Amino acid sequence: MLIWTARVSKKKTAVITAVILVAVLAVVVLVGNQADPAVSGLPQLADNEARVSYLQSMGWEVDPEPVETLQFLLPEKLEEPYLTYNKLQDSQGFDLSTACGKQVSRFTYTVTNYPDRPEGVQLNLYICEEQPVAGDILCAGADGFQDTLVYPTEETD
Incomplete structure (x- = not known):
């Protein structure tokens, strides 16, 4: 059995403690930056022009x-009903739980290019802190529907 002993002065203990605290602080700052909206990869939708461009990039007019x-x-x-609605959002990469307790804005647009539906289709885009947190396409009425923002493609046989 080998036993090591070391004498550590109060000065060395203080230096070691300071180094550990600096390392912990650096980790906290780095993790905090990961949550920064600019780092998250989500688009910044600060104004109507940016929102419309975002929707166009998904195929919607x-x-x-x-x-x-x-x-x-x-x-x-x-x-x-938020839990059920969030399941729809999960399927398209959104998560409403990231906006819990926060102010959310809903922008409703009229869709002009939904396949086989020239009118009556609307799109809801939910924004929190200038980033999209949810969205859906909906059509009211007897043959209505609610779906994700993923642009529908015609299936080939």
Whole structure:
């Protein structure tokens, strides 16, 4: 059995403690930057022009001005109907839980290029801190639907 002993002065202990604290602080700062919206890879949608361009990049053509704009505070914890709606969002890479307890804006646009539906289709885009957190396409009525923002492609046989 080998036993090591070392004498450590108060000065060395203070230096070692300071180095550990600096390392922990550096990790906290780096992790904090990972949550920064600019680092997340999501588009910054600060104005209507950016939102419309974003939707066009997904294949959607919309009237340039929203037909409705709504702001609301998302609850601290998701409950129904938000839980069901978030399942739709998960399927397209969004997650409403990242906006819990925050102010969210909903912009509703009229869609002009939905396949086989020349009118009556709307698109909702939910923005929190200038980033998209949710979105859906919907059509009201007897043969209505609600779907993701993924542009529908015609299937070939």
